[in-house]
Amino acid sequence: MRGEQQAPTDLHLVGELTVLRSKSMDDAEADYSWRIDPELAALDATRPVTLTFTEYLRYHRDDVNYPSPWSVRMAIDTIGGHHIGNCMYYDINTEKSQCELGIMIGDRDYWSRGYGTDVVKTALAQIFMTTELERVYLHTLSHNYRAQKAFIKAGFTPVTDVKRDGYEFMLMEVWRPEWEAKNPDLLTSSSNDAPAETAPAPTSTSASQTDADPLLGS
């Protein structure tokens, strides 16, 4: 059946180093500091946000209160509860049975210490254990070797170079059968052992619907 469903709003997915949880208003200050950071924007092939914090708060409030049915936005906390970044899966398309994954660890103190790999593993488990999607893909800049290594460690395979908007990306993907083959322990565990307590996942998007970032107008 096609139709919009409510995106999960009470996620709490526990990995080995990190917790993925639903976004909250308390995230606004850290998120804003990361969104205006030119280096982080460049690593994400975007432009830094130029809004004032007050203006940004309006968008953040809408994101928290009215989540898109075609995307799931999550905050990344350390196990100790320190907010270090964000992760989302978006452009959820049930006709193509796929979605795109994005991650950004804004707190540089947590780069290259295994946190990104842990987050991506948890997100993949969430997607493959709570939806029927067959494929998760992502684009990362071709020169972002740290990101590519983390994604490969988490189960992604490089597919091909993609040129878009003047950037060169590496397209990477993971398909359900290969993920299941590598995670038999997760499959044999009961549904209660899914990486989180979860609400129903969104199930549909039309081909033309995307989750372009409203702040960037892309």
Ligand SMILES: CC(C)(COP(=O)(O)OP(=O)(O)OC[C@H]1O[C@@H](n2cnc3c(N)ncnc32)[C@H](O)[C@@H]1OP(=O)(O)O)[C@@H](O)C(=O)NCCC(=O)NCCS
């Ligand atoms: C990309 C990102 C999510 C990766 O998460 P992370 O926690 O830093 O990555 P991990 O520590 O799990 O894995 C990175 C691996 O790359 C290695 N690495 C770091 N810099 C590297 C480089 N320049 N070249 C090759 N490998 C590198 C690390 O040593 C580590 O490998 P190891 O575990 O074998 O030692 C995180 O760094 C991040 O968000 N960075 C800023 C934003 C960004 O790059 N966004 C792009 C996302 S598409």
